[in-house]
Amino acid sequence: MDVLDQLGAVKEGKMSRRAFTRSLMAAGVGMATVPLSKMAHASDGDQATYFTWGGYDIPELFGEYQTKNGALPNFAIFGASEEALTKMRGGFVVDVSHPCNQAVPRWAATGLFQSVDVSRLAHGADIIPELTQLEGNQDGDNLWMVPFDWGSTSITYRTDLVELDGEESWDMLWDERYSGRLGSLGAGADAWWVGAIKAGISFDNIDSDEAFEKIAEIMRAQRPHIRVYTDDTTSLEQALASGELVAAMTWNSSAVTLAAEGVPVKFANPKEGALTWVCGLMIHKDAPNVDRAYDVIDSLLSVESGKFMVNDYGYGHSNKNTFDHFDEETLVGLGLSKNPTDILGSGHFQKPQTQEWESKMNALFEQIKAGF
Structure with missing residues (x-):
């Protein structure tokens, strides 16, 4: 399969971005020459933009989003959360970004974000409650950051x-x-x-x-x-x-x-x-696609995305129903637990x-x- 065929496979969700990256590297091709952030189908401007760490910009996490919206979201990648915040302070506007717990109060204080109405999320009621109770994360009944991975x-x-x-x-x-x-x-x-x-x-x-x-x-x-x-x-x-x-x-x-x-x-x-850490999802105050920003979050909270996160990345997931698909032995082998406080409290x-x-x-x- 040549590079163009592989690009098509990634766009159709038949090949992961991680597998595609490894294939390119094996062939001596740098990722900088093939910006996957522009690979969403059709009208990229109509899709939400997700600003995230490398490795989260993959079709496996967006099956629900793609089914509903006919395309993947747009992706923008950062290497460190401070880099991401600096870029947004400089005027870079996205729909959803992906910080971690220690950054939340500081990010919220910039005025660059709107809090998330969890009642708008199809999977909002399935979030493990302990993960929402992070320091500085409450905005009345809303959350500044919707927990996703830990x-x-x-x-x-x-x-x-x-x-x-x-x-x-x-x-x-x-x-x-x-x-x-x-x-x-x-x-x-x-x-x-x-x-x-x-x-x-x-x-x-x-x-x-x-x-x-x-x-x-x-x-x-x-x-x-x-x-x-x-x-x-x-x-x-x-x-x-x-x-x-x-x-x-x-x-x-x-x-x-x-x-x-x-x-x-x-x-x-x-x-x-x-x-130990918890990371999650925040919506920019000027998000041009707010409804689809909520779709991004819902897709990441889905059990299908959660199963991928646990099985392929070894990360905990914020949807409590994800863990019904794994036995305790498997979770222990990954250093995880159905109760995140067991892990977060031990480190x-x-x-x-x-x-x-x-x-x-x-x-x-x-x-x-x-x-x-």
Whole structure:
């Protein structure tokens, strides 16, 4: 099947964007040459635009939307939530965006978003109640962010290449034995918080001057050992598959993807606790397609999308009915539970911070990545 045939297969929902990406990379073709954000059928301007992380711009999550509207939504991709917010502050208008819990109060405070009337959602009554009760997420009876996916940030490591010293630990990503063969997500929204866990900093005190100094010291100590910082999870997965990397900070999905391909990997359960999070969906105040924005959210909340999220990405889903399709053994094997508080409560759950903190953290982390 050539590239044009594969493009058609993706447009028709017969081939996933992830599979298409891997096919292109195997052929030496960069994704930048084939912008899938313009692949919706017919009148792109009539479809909602979904601003999201890479990997969520796939037909498997939009069967319900496509059935109702005759096309996929338009997609725009970001690598980090701060990047997304900065772009929208600069005038980039979308219908739906995809932040995570620690960003919600800060995003809402910008005035760029309208809260979501959950009663308008066909699947609104099926949302796991605990996931709606996030700090700063309530706007009367509405929600600023409709929860969609939840999970952990931890270490995906090659079980055949890494020799553990006792229990699984975040120390694995600071291990001098594997210097130059370790990788990390490139955004401070993950890496800085992991540095706090490694430094023994409580998230209740992560905004203190003392915390900044301790975390910066920890991150600088790690820097010489990291081969790559990137927001492209596919790059981390490929490097782990080839053995170029032996361990990397990733989300659940990387371990699930690699294991399905026969790569001997494990998603670690660090003795210090994993970083845990809930992400979801917000509607822009100037959304040009509000009705279809609600269709985007409903499609992502559907059980069919949820089954894909759990089975293919290893993420938790916000629709309680999704879990009826999985037995407990399968969920435990993925590091999940039918009760999200079991997982979120067992790790370190991110807490909202001010814009000043976010800007300071990102600036300092970028300096550290650059070697300063």
